[in-house]
Structure formats: C-alpha cells, structure tokens
Amino acid sequence: xxxxxxxxxxxxxxxxxxxxxxxxxxxxxxxxxxxxxxxxxxxxxxxxxxxxxxxxxxxxxxxxxxxxxxxxxxxxxxxxxxxxxxxxxxxxxxxxxxxxxxxxxxxxx
Amino acid sequence: xxxxxxxxxxxxxxxxxxxxxxxxxxxxxxxxxxxxxxxxxxxxxxxxxxxxxxxxxxxxxxxxxxxxxxxxxxxxxxxxxxxxxxxxxxxxxxxxxxxxxxxxxxxxxxxxxxx
Numbered sequence: 235x236x237x238x239x240x241x242x243x244x245x246x247x248x249x250x251x252x253x254x255x256x257x258x259x260x261x262x263x264x265x266x267x268x269x270x271x272x273x274x275x276x277x278x279x280x281x282x283x284x285x286x287x288x289x290x291x292x293x294x295x296x297x298x299x300x301x302x303x304x305x306x307x308x309x310x311x312x313x314x315x316x317x318x319x320x321x322x323x324x325x326x327x328x329x330x331x332x333x334x335x336x337x338x339x340x341x342x343x
Numbered sequence: 344x345x346x347x348x349x350x351x352x353x354x355x356x357x358x359x360x361x362x363x364x365x366x367x368x369x370x371x372x373x374x375x376x377x378x379x380x381x382x383x384x385x386x387x388x389x390x391x392x393x394x395x396x397x398x399x400x401x402x403x404x405x406x407x408x409x410x411x412x413x414x415x416x417x418x419x420x421x422x423x424x425x426x427x428x429x430x431x432x433x434x435x436x437x438x439x440x441x442x443x444x445x446x447x448x449x450x451x452x453x454x455x456x457x458x
Contacts, residue, residue, distance in 0.1 A: 335385035
C-alpha cells in the first residue's frame with residue numbers, strides 16, 4: 235500500500251513568517267511528488283512539483299525532496315493570510331497519484 | 344481555455360438509487376481519474392482510465408463503475424447508492440506520461456448526499 239503521511243495540524247503561523255509543511259512517503263519507487271493547495275469547499279490546485287533530490291523554488295514557495303529519507307517538504311516564505319488552506323502532499327508511481335490527508339495551515343494577520 | 348467540469352455540483356439521492364456523476368475535460372488528456380474525499384481520509388482513488396475503452400479499479404472501487412467511450416468524458420456510476428457513499432467526488436485528468444509524472448488538474452467537485 236503506497237502511503238503518504240502528513241501532520242494534519244492545524245499549523246498556525248503569523249503573517250510574514252515561514253510556514254513549513256512536511257510529509258513522508260512509503261514507496262521508494264515513487265519518482266515524483268506534488269504539493270496541492272485546497273481552500274475550503276474548493277478543489278485541489280497544484281502549487282509545486284518536484285522530481286529530483288534537493289530544493290526547487292517558485293516565488294515564495296520552496297519544495298524539498300530527500301529520496302533517501304523518503305521525505306518531502308514545502309516552505310512558504312512571507313506567509314500571507316491568503317495562504318490559509320489545507321495543503322496536500324501527493325506521490326506518483328505507475329501513472330497513479332496517491333495523496334496524504336493534508337495539513338491545515340492558518341496564517342494569522 | 345481548456346478546463347475540466349463536473350455535474351451536478353450537488354446531488355441528494357436515496358439509498359438504493361443509481362446515480363451517475365459526469366466529468367468532462369477539454370484538455371485532450373488521455374488519463375482521467377475519480378477520487379472521493381472524506382474527512383480523515385484525504386483523496387482516495389475510485390477508478391481511473393488511461394484512454395478510450397480503458398478503465399481500472401482504484402483503492403475504493405466497490406459499488407462504483409466507470410466507462411470511457413471518448414477522450415473527453417469519464418462518467419462515474421453508483422450502481423445502488425449507499426449512505427457510506429456520501430462524500431465529495433473529484434474528477435481529475437492528466438497527460439500521458441513520458442518518463443515522468445505530469446500534473447493532475449481537478450474539476451470543481453460534486454457533493455453527493457445519500458439519504
């Protein structure tokens with residue numbers, strides 16, 4: 235069973251701080267990982283994808299992948315109240331995606 | 344603009360009835376997926392398709408069926424709705440993979456209540 239584990243939170247950070255979201259995965263064969271943001275009552279939307287070990291930056295977002303430790307993280311710099319949402323970590327193996335249960339983030343103004 | 348749509352957006356039905364949820368994408372993607380999302384379980388894969396006439400069971404396929412007669416549509420049918428199938432259903436699509444994963448694009452979701 236392929237699994238992605240996330241801390242469900244809630245995680246609260248003050249506006250302007252760095253929010254750190256983490257997940258671990260069970261399938262060493264997984265090659266690709268994704269972070270989705272989901273606002274309440276809405277569908278998931280892609281924030282970042284990462285395929286290689288190391289860091290990948292896109293604006294205020296940085297994804298980190300460590301395949302040896304089977305660990306994926308998402309850093310959100312200069313957090314804004316609009317970043318308040320649930321963040322889903324997903325892995326990909328064999329044309330299928332498998333998702334964690336999500337971490338709820340609240341950015342306090 | 345290309346998009347993925349679902350209908351209906353909200354549905355209330357009774358136990359035992361057959362229900363079909365529609366999913367239509369204009370991305371021209373080969374791969375389409377159906378998920379359900381419940382509190383504490385995240386997104387769970389119901390069925391998926393890699394192309395016309397291809398369908399595969401996912402993690403929670405019991406009580407559900409799909410058919411793929413064209414590239415754009417993957418309707419999800421609940422053969423005999425049960426209260427345990429009350430959930431939010433998301434359809435998603437992605438391109439054919441070529442050595443790496445492509446992005447999944449999600450529809451807006453259908454909230455189904457089975458009474």
